[in-house]
Amino acid sequence: MEKAYSLGLYEKSMPPTLNWKEKLLAAKEAGFDFVEISIDETEEKLSRLEMSKKERFELIQLMTETGISIRTMCLSGHRKYPLGSSDEEACQRGMEIMKKAIDLAQDLGIRIIQLAGYDVYYEESTLQTKQRFLKNLKKAANMAEKAGVLLGFETMETEFMNTVGKAMKYVTLVSSPYLNVYPDIGNITNASVSYETDVYEDLELGKGHLVAMHLKETVPGKFREIPFGMGHVDFEQAIEAAWNLGVRKFVTEFWYTGNEHWKEDLTEAYQIFSRLLDKQK
Numbered sequence: 001m002e003k004a005y006s007l008g009l010y011e012k013s014m015p016p017t018l019n020w021k022e023k024l025l026a027a028k029e030a031g032f033d034f035v036e037i038s039i040d041e042t043e044e045k046l047s048r049l050e051m052s053k054k055e056r057f058e059l060i061q062l063m064t065e066t067g068i069s070i071r072t073m074c075l076s077g078h079r080k081y082p083l084g085s086s087d088e089e090a091c092q093r094g095m096e097i098m099k100k101a102i103d104l105a106q107d108l109g110i111r112i113i114q115l116a117g118y119d120v121y122y123e124e125s126t127l128q129t130k131q132r133f134l135k136n137l138k139k140a141a142n143m144a145e146k147a148g149v150l151l152g153f154e155t156m157e158t159e160f161m162n163t164v165g166k167a168m169k170y171v172t173l174v175s176s177p178y179l180n181v182y183p184d185i186g187n188i189t190n191a192s193v194s195y196e197t198d199v200y201e202d203l204e205l206g207k208g209h210l211v212a213m214h215l216k217e218t219v220p221g222k223f224r225e226i227p228f229g230m231g232h233v234d235f236e237q238a239i240e241a242a243w244n245l246g247v248r249k250f251v252t253e254f255w256y257t258g259n260e261h262w263k264e265d266l267t268e269a270y271q272i273f274s275r276l277l278d279k280q281k
Contacts, residue, residue, distance in 0.1 A: 005243075005277050006033040008072055008251040010214075013266060015256050020059060024066040030266035031274060034071040036251045037110070039101055041080035049100035056107045063109075072112045072212060072251060074154075075101050083140070084119030084133030091132065098140045105149045112211050112249070113144075114182045117153045117161030117170075125160055134173060141176035152182025152211040155191070157223040162191040164206040171209055180209040184253070185238045186216035186223065186231070193220045193232070200241045212249035213242045215273055225255050228272055236276055243280040250277065 009032040014023050027035050039045050051059075063069045081094035105113055119125055119133035144151045153167040161167050167181045183206065185199075192199035203210070215238075216223075217231035228235075239250070252269045256262050 003033075003277075004280070005248045005250060006071070007270065007273055007277060008032060008034040008036050008249070009266065009269075010036050010074065010251055010253040010255075011038045013252070013254045013256055013262075013269070015262060021062050021066065024062060024068045024070075026263060026266060028066055028068040030263070031270040032068070032252075032266075034069050036072040036074055036114075036253075037070045037108075038074050038076070039097075039104075040074075040076045041078075046077050046097065049097065049104055051104065053107075056104070059108060070108055071110060072114065072249070073101065073105055073110050074114045076116045076154075077101075078116045079118060079121045082116075082118050082120045082129075082133070083136040084125075084129035084131075086120070086123060086126075086129060086132075091136065095136055095139065098136075099143055102143050102147045102149050106147045110149065112150045112152055112182065114154045114212075114214075115140075115151050117156045117167055118158065119160055121158075134170065137170060137179070138174050138176075141174050141179045144178040145176060148178075150178055150180060150211050152180045154214065155181070155183045155187045157187055157190070163188055163195075163197075164202045164210075168205050168209065171206075180211045181206045182212045182214070183210065183242075184214040184216055185235070185242075186214070186218035186226075186233050186253075189233045189238075190218050190220055190223065200237070203238075203241050203245060207245050210242065210245055210247050212251060213238075213247050214251050214253045215239075216253040225257060228254065228269060235273070236279075239273075239276050240280065243277075 009027045085091040119129045217226040219231045
C-alpha cells in the first residue's frame with residue numbers, strides 16, 4: 001500500500017565530500033523518499049544557482065537513475081544577503097538569489113523552497129528593514145507564482161520570526177497562494193518555552209498554510225546538532241498535530257558532524273520518523 005506521506009532527508013546530514021549520486025543513494029538506502037538540497041550562505045552552495053543547463057540535466061538524470069529526487073530546497077543564503085538589508089547591494093543580491101533559486105527549482109522539479117524568516121541577520125532590524133523585507137517579499141511571491149513553485153517560511157531561531165504566528169503575519173500581508181509556512185518544530189518548541197505558550201496552538205495559526213515540516217531536535221537556547229531523543233521536542237505529538245492540519249511532507253533535519261557511522265544515523269532517523277508517521281490515520 002502506498003504511504004500517505006513523504007519523508008525527506010536534509011542534505012547536510014551526509015558528509016559534504018559525497019557527490020550527488022552518493023548522496024541520493026545513501027538517502028535511498030536509509031529508506032527516505034527524497035532529499036532536501038541546501039543553498040546556504042557559503043559561496044560553494046550559492047554557486048549551485050549558476051549550474052549550467054547541462055549540469056541541471058545531469059542531476060535530473062541522476063534522480064531518474066537512482067530513483068530518488070530532490071524535491072525541497074532549504075534556501076538559507078538570505079542570511080548573508082537578506083531581503084530587508086539596508087545595504088542596497090546586499091538587497092539586490094538577495095533578490096537575484098531568490099530569482100535564481102526559483103529558476104533552479106523549476107528546472108530540477110523542486111516543489112517547495114524553504115525561505116529563511118529574517119528581514120536581516122547581521123544588522124539591526126528596524127522599521128525600514130521590515131518594510132523593505134515586505135516589499136521584496138511581494139516581488140518574490142510574484143516570481144514564485146509565475147514559476148508555480150511554493151515558498152514556505154522557516155520559523156527561525158531569532159525573535160523576528162520564531163513562531164508560526166509571526167510567519168503568518170507576512171503570509172497574510174503578502175496574500176499569495178505561493179507564500180506559506182514551512183515550520184521547524186525544534187525552533188517553535190524553543191520559542192514556546194521562551195514565551196510560555198502552547199506550541200500546538202502556534203501550529204494551528206498556520207492552518208491551511210503549512211506546506212511541510214522540518215523535524216529537528218532542540219533544547220532551550222540551542223538550535224543545532226542535538227541528536228534525536230536528546231532534546232525536548234515531542235515529535236509524536238508534533239507529527240500528529242501537523243498531520244491533523246494537513247501536512248504530509250516532512251524532512252528530518254540533522255547534521256553530519258564527522259561520525260563514521262553516519263549511514264546508521266540516517267537509517268535510525270528514518271526508522272524513528274517513519275514509525276511515527278505510519279501511526280497517523
